[in-house]
Amino acid sequence: MPDDDGGAEPALLAFGVAANVRRELGRGDGGLDIQRGTKHFAAGAKVWVLPPSWGDGGVQVGVVGRHRGSRGPYILLVMPRRHLENFRVQGVYSPTLLTAMTKPMRQRERSFGTWDDRESAEQAVATWNQPTMPAHFDQPPGWDYVPDPPPMELERKEVLFFLAHFNANRAWYSSQPPPHEPGAAAFD
Numbered sequence: 001m002p003d004d005d006g007g008a009e010p011a012l013l014a015f016g017v018a019a020n021v022r023r024e025l026g027r028g029d030g031g032l033d034i035q036r037g038t039k040h041f042a043a044g045a046k047v048w049v050l051p052p053s054w055g056d057g058g059v060q061v062g063v064v065g066r067h068r069g070s071r072g073p074y075i076l077l078v079m080p081r082r083h084l085e086n087f088r089v090q091g092v093y094s095p096t097l098l099t100a101m102t103k104p105m106r107q108r109e110r111s112f113g114t115w116d117d118r119e120s121a122e123q124a125v126a127t128w129n130q131p132t133m134p135a136h137f138d139q140p141p142g143w144d145y146v147p148d149p150p151p152m153e154l155e156r157k158e159v160l161f162f163l164a165h166f167n168a169n170r171a172w173y174s175s176q177p178p179p180h181e182p183g184a185a186a187f188d
């Protein structure tokens with residue numbers, strides 16, 4: 001169907017996952033240093049998230065976007081997915097954008113590529129829009145993901161864990177209940 005200028009509508013080249021850079025990011029010791037955006041992208045900037053290419057489940061993702069303060073060419077880099085929000089599936093109509101999404105980061109490396117289909121992109125979006133944070137468990141020792149903010153108590157592999165510590169980056173759980181403070185009144 002032609003547009004108002006009499007030209008044809010652009011062709012859909014691929015489906016992509018778009019996201020925005022978080023407006024506030026916790027940095028430094030305990031995540032208490034709040035910064036706006038990242039070194040390369042302004043807060044709220046739109047980026048295109050590429051399919052995960054290694055086995056970390058998308059903790060680190062390849063993104064394509066325009067550098068902070070620039071209308072220049074698209075840049076491709078890897079960043080933590082937790083620095084992004086508002087994931088959504090959108091069509092890619094720009095050949096320039098598609099080239100940036102499929103270009104390898106370095107010579108002789110394979111490219112990230114594009115999403116196989118709309119359904120796989122929608123599946124990733126549904127997962128990524130649920131806020132999570134990494135959590136360490138003491139028995140057996142290991143890492144997993146929990147909701148953000150983390151719950152005070154959590155059952156995992158038939159063991160009850162108690163939140164021992166958390167900050168902007170991660171939570172720590174212990175299988176030992178918190179100590180009872182002498183003289184503290186019970187609130188039950």
